[in-house]
Amino acid sequence: MLSGHCARPDCPGPSATHYPGRVTPEELKTAIAAALDAYSSSSGRDIVPPAVLVVERPKNRDHGDWASNVALQTAKAAGMPPRELAEGLAAVLREHDGIDAVDVAGPGFLNITLSAAAAGALAADIVAAGHDYGRGSAMAGHVVNMEFVSANPTGPLHLGHTRWAALGDAIARVLTAAGADVTSEYYINDAGSQMNVFADSVIARMKGRDVPEGGYPGQYIADIAEVIATDQPALADSCDDATREEVRTRAYDLQLQDIKDTLTEFDVHFDVWFSESSLHDSGALGSAVERLREQGHVYDDNGAVWLRTTDFGDDKDRVLIRSDGAPTYFAADAAYYLDKKDRGFSEKVYLLGADHHGYVGRLKAIAAAAGDDPDTNIEVLIGQLIKVNGAKLSKRAGNIIELRDLVRWLGRDALRYSLARIPADSPLTLDPEVLRSASNDNPVFYVQYAHARACGVERNALTAGIDASVFDASTLSHPTEAALLAGLADFPRVVAQAAQLREPHRIARYLESLAGLFHKWYDSCRVTPLADDEPGAVHGSRLVLDRATAQVLSNGLELLGVSAPERM
Structure with a gap:
């Protein structure tokens, strides 16, 4: 199992702190909170930020990179229609360096589109974070x-x-x-x-x-x-x-x-x-009975000792100690x-x-x-x-x-x-024929192959002399790159939600979606230029994006106890 991406340790990569205009989800929350404060001052309204400010990926990518219902959360207390508040916040957010567009939808949702440079900078963030990307404090x-x-x-x-x-x-x-x-x-x-x-x-x-x-x-x-x-x-x-x-x-x-x-x-x-x-x-069973008796929930009947579990919704009281003095499994x-x-x-x-x-x-x-x-x-x-x-x-x-x-x-x-x-x-x-097959019908093969392919892309790029330190986030502007970056950005949210709901299947389904986004990007964008082309910033930037994808696939597979092979 790999704990990081497949790049050699000595391979230079971009520093995650060199790119102006970057907007991470947390930074976007900060920007929205600042917009609330600015609009509150300019409008004379008393707008109190919500206890939890939500920024999430819209289901439809045509609606932008991020969405927030902050206007719906705060408008009532401010005494104004949510859409009017949303329009005011949108005007403030449009001045942010890393934001290309802010649209107001429905009753007051904010749909936010980042600039290519702000979105692309995430790739450098992921490479810098390595194994820790996706881990959080939820x-x-x-x-x-x-x-x-x-x-x-x-x-x-x-x-x-x-x-x-x-x-x-x-x-x-x-x-x-x-x-x-x-x-x-x-x-x-x-x-x-x-x-x-x-x-x-x-x-x-x-x-x-x-x-x-x-x-x-x-x-x-x-x-x-x-x-x-x-x-x-x-x-x-x-x-x-x-x-x-x-x-x-x-x-x-x-x-x-x-x-x-x-x-x-x-x-x-x-x-x-x-x-x-x-x-x-150790005598822990007898001690447990006495502790529960002190709480007032134990009683004796017909020589046996009972716990009054019906007080808490159980269908019947349970025996702790049988009449012959033997403890039950329940004890x-x-x-x-x-x-x-x-x-x-x-x-x-x-x-x-x-x-x-x-x-x-x-x-x-x-x-x-x-x-x-x-x-x-x-x-x-x-x-x-x-x-x-x-x-x-x-x-x-x-x-x-x-x-x-x-x-x-x-x-x-x-x-x-x-x-x-x-x-x-x-x-x-489970179908053994599918699980043993090296085909896209086998979900684990599909995801592991995406990681192995990303590692192969890196090996070829390094052989061709592609320099990952030559990184310009704004060059990651192809539609498949925007989609892949959006998928990578969603990983921390998926991990947090999977933990809160005790549902690791969300990690697996996310990885399959990310693998699909990566394969589409691989088919559309070259990391290694054609023979007659000179390597440029776009190729170095794509190498960073490739590394970021390999890292997230590896991190996600590790959470499932599954290896991330570099070759298949």
């Missing part, structure tokens, strides 16, 4: 715990875990890029009866027997048994409780390591691996939530599978019972199932499609990109 101050995958350590990761592995990691990357403080966490379900069933399955295989009824099938159980028996042959001859505990611990360690290795192969990494059994061993959920809260996570994001809809209400009820706001302190995302045409059950696992097999069959990049480009709440069927 989510600054948010301290987020992202819990995802969290499969039981009793078998390999499979198709059902694949989508959240890709999406969870992409969401964490996008949130971080938008300024949030993110901790990705895997909750290891290593407590409960399933761990004893797992141990009994391994012991049976160590003794050459079939796994017990309800046990775990698959060659991986036999493989674990063989490793343990080879390392500790005495265990195979014993069958007491101590043996069972030892086998359980050893098998757990081996299977958890397999899960970690599979995720590493998928380029998914967790900051924290949190053991459920640690909640039991562990409550203790785990409080542990996250105690670790300073103001926002807890849970990514759960399609069969976990019933967990939403009860988890939000835990948050409310703990004194948190369930609308801001907890978020539960439910993902739909995926299918892969032609996928075969794993010979090793017996009855599942393994994530490891999918990665090796379809390729990590194709799998991660395809899973990230569809909204999580939409069912998804």
Whole structure:
């Protein structure tokens, strides 16, 4: 994976501070705020700037480079029609060096067209910013715990875990890029009866027997048994409780390591691996019950301990401690939530599978019972199932499609990109023939090829002696250049929106659109002149634009956990 564009480190490039008339989106906001102040003084009106001044790309490029509804936001308080205010602001903005035209549309929208020099200067900005372009502060101050995958350590990761592995990691990357403080966490379900069933399955295989009824099938159980028996042959001859505990611990360690290795192969990494059994061993479950009781939401009935979750919209109250004194899974959920809260996570994001809809209400009820706001302190995302045409059950696992097999069959990049480009709440069927093809029908190939092509353009340009330091932003005036620059300028907004909505598919769709804009520009504008032509400022400027495009494609692919190849 590349963290920057494909230019050599020693290649000279333009400084982003040398071009008068440049207008970035933030500078345009400043210019509009100044226009409000100037018009307020000249008109004698008391015009108060809005708390959030919006500047965005118009859907129709014929309406200019940027649009703002600032007149609609402020006109009522100023006691004047929005369109009249918009006309006054337009007159002031037309005097700005970097603005070519300002039109008033509809009830008072401002449509702003930048000069070619102001628009083109963005290319230099992007090259100067490098890996940081697109990163911002939209989510600054948010301290987020992202819990995802969290499969039981009793078998390999499979198709059902694949989508959240890709999406969870992409969401964490996008949130971080938008300024949030993110901790990705895997909750290891290593407590409960399933761990004893797992141990009994391994012991049976160590003794050459079939796994017990309800046990775990698959060659991986036999493989674990063989490793343990080879390392500790005495265990195979014993069958007491101590043996069972030892086998359980050893098998757990081996299977958890397999899960970690599979995720590493998928380029998914967790900051924290949190053991459920640690909640039991530390007494956290009992402590959680007492803390919730102090909040007034716990009661006793028929020998059991209950949390009154119906006070917070749940369909029924939930048992924390059974009448026999055994804690429920719900008690562990409550203790785990409080542990996250105690670790300073103001926002807890849970990514759960399609069969976990019933967990939403009860988890939000835990948050409310703990004194948190369930609308801001907890978020539960439910993902739909995926299918892969032609996928075969794993010979090793017996009855599942393994994530490891999918990665090796379809390729990590194709799998991660395809899973990230569809909204999580939409069912998804992957077509291996498309994902393995080197064609424009394959979205990841289409985007990666655009990056590789941009790198190829740069290699050819440098061989031809094109000098990127000879940069004149005003030469980037071709319609395809204006469209490409507009697309590049939109990247920070897309990243911020993807983070705020937890929707990394917006990054993927943006990259596909940008790749299309780049390919059209490539077909229309030459970076390397024809043999009879002398290189000039336009060629150096186009090389900078080419570098900027490669940088944004690389930055966007990185947010999805996908590589940006320089050659294909």
